Amino acid sequence: MFRNYALPFFLAFFTCGIAQAAEPQTIRLWETDAPGALGSEEKDIPTAIVYLPETAKGPTPAIVIYPGGGYGGLAMDHEGHQIAAWANRMGMAGIIVSYRHRGRGYGHPAPMLDAQRAIRLTRQHAAEWNINPEQVGVLGFSAGGHLTTTVLTHFDRGMKQPHDEVDQQSCRPDFGVVCYAVVALGETFTHQGSQRNLLGSEPTPEMIEELSNEKQVTADTPPCFVWHTAEDSAVPVENGIQFYSALVAAKVPSELHVFPYGRHGIGLANDFPGAAQWPLLCEDWLKRTLDR
16 A cells, blocks of 8 residues: 655755745635535635645655634644644644634534545545655544544445545544544543534444444554653643554554653644654654555
8 A cells, every 4th residue: 555655855854954845825624615515604614734845856655633612612733733843854744724623513423524534635646746645644633533543443445325536535644643642432531621612512332332442443444643741731641552452453553652751632643752752753654664
């Protein structure tokens, strides 16, 4: 599945410094009303903020980014714009998804539909955005990490009844980066606020099971880079460990890093010794994964 398009960009980053980035553009995920839209106000319109590296000489990999916020808001700066800029510095496209959530009046399945649509849209615009459609991955933090593990385990190769040409594109990611993520639902270590915002106060056992994403991993789940901190008291590290254990059991090539110190919500972790290594570790993992 993975081609060798990415290697020149990683080599350029490691040997020549920071790649330049173009001004971001914001586009609607759907030109008309999104599925299940409750209105036509700004809160009802999910969007993608597209950051493209200027210095790319050939098709680049892309990271579709889901900021956290407990499914009640979006941490758009340190878990969105800063991450897209990091992707650009590696010579990769960064696409931030402003998805619907409870703060906008939406629960499941709206966040998942928006997240899947952003992957399809990236592939649909691959030629225009100079992206390799076979190297489109996902990255998310906290509840955005739950959304990441959702699209990593719930996908299709193109909708059977597409709404438009975009829906004909696959929404299966080619890789996943899972950052201090909410993963398991209905457990003692579940982040209750995220579960409540996503599924409501009285979810059915079937829905909890379906979106407990450590239980949905299969051999077809894409390769993953997973990291967490043991000190995280908001979203316990058991979430990341359970997801990684499921990946290992399914023989999915993946990597786990647990850092002893660091609170929840640290983004690139610049001020947290130990955890600050994760971007470099992830860059190395991406190079090895995309070069396979």
